Amino acid sequence: MNNVVAEMLLTTPAPAAIWVTLWILTLPAMLLLASPRAMANPMQALRETFSWLRDRTEERRELALEAIAATQFAEEVRVAADRAALAADRWQERWELASDEVTEAWQAWLDADARLRTRRAGAAFGIPWSAQTPTEYAARERFLHKAVRTAADNGWLPAAAVADALAGRAGWDARLHPLEQELVVFRAAAGHLRDHYERAVATERAAAHDAELARRTRDSLRQESWLATTRAAELHRHLPAGLTEAQPAAEPTFAAAWR
Template sequence: MNNVVAEMLLTTPAPAAIWATLWILTLPAVLVLANPEAMRNPGEALRSLARFLRLPAGRGERKREAALEALAATQFAEEVRVAADRAALAAERWHERWEASTDEVTEAWQAWLDADARLRVRRAAAAFGTPWSAQTPTEYAARERFLHKAVRTAAGNGWLPAAAVADALAGRAGWDARLHPLDQELVVFRAAAGHLRDRYERAVAAEKTARHDATLARRTSDSLRQEAWIAAERATGLRRLVPARLSITAPASEPAVAAVWH
């Protein structure tokens, strides 16, 4: 009889599969019946058995989830570090632009002071009046040449804009070639002082904007650097929880807290 059963199991796979399935299905009942304590509460015993059977898979899943979380945290930390490095570079450039704008303010201020000093000297000389000269075509031609030369010289020195030369040649924007050369010189110095004052005011406004932009860039850089440091610390902590066989490679460089300008 035993030989017949053995031969059937070896030659016919279907009964063997059915027999194995029945054994698997009856295994929980056998384990419960074999434990006297389990007979008092068979439901709890079955739940404990189910938790025992699921435990290895659950642990593996948690390990995989921890590895994925550590990987995501590491990638995020690296992205924030790159952003912080770029923000630091941008902050340095904005700071350099701010320093350049402060130099421009100093230069514009000094140029305005010099122009105002020239204007005061010329006004003092104008108090004595202008000498008489014959109003002839030759005299007016000389006055016109004097005006054109004075405006070109002032524009070449940066006291007047380049457009002033074209206006003087065309006799517009207040340029009058009929005036006496001393009066023309006073007009040139007055226009130069006004132009350099406007230039100084524009430089002050540009410096204020550059200072605001540099401060904002510095704060952004400091904030990103701090966030990068926090992200790196979190990623490091998560990597410690990952088993060695599921280790996550750390970034090539760890972020450091950037120095704050004062």
């Protein structure tokens, strides 16, 4: 018989609700009958009973609100932690690219310096300073323009150097002997590539700093997400029935938070 009643209460909502209502209504009377002090002052006992029930209801409501807030906060922090992890990966990639650029810039500067030393050794034997005829001057001018353009195409000089050479400004002198012009080109290329290397180093340092900040932010949010998930799991049983079914609490494992 007991099993039949229990099965009816579990499978049929209406009788279960009626049974709970009757139990709540008879609870004050049961408490009065169970306490000799309550029988001596039933009104006081009833006031205390209803006060206790009111406090319990308020406590459950506050716990439910706290559980809802904790669940929402845990989800928000989890999303923020995921975004911070993606950002940290992007900053790490930028740092790695900047490091590769430093290595390439360093090697380019070394190569330019080697070319400059070689040309200096060749110029040590003496070079005529000025062009002797208009034809020779025109040939030297063509040589200079070609040398500067070739250096710019190879990345040894900036593109603006070509315009400067064509206009005869910024120190480009078509009257110089071709060997002297090569020396000027290689000297300018070495200086340009040295500046490029120094800028690459500064960029790499800034990228390393940003990557470190991104990693710290990611780790901090992961830790906060783990704590928030743990707190939400502790309060999960206090969630209203609809939210409990729709938003099951995640397992508050430290390893999962650090995946």
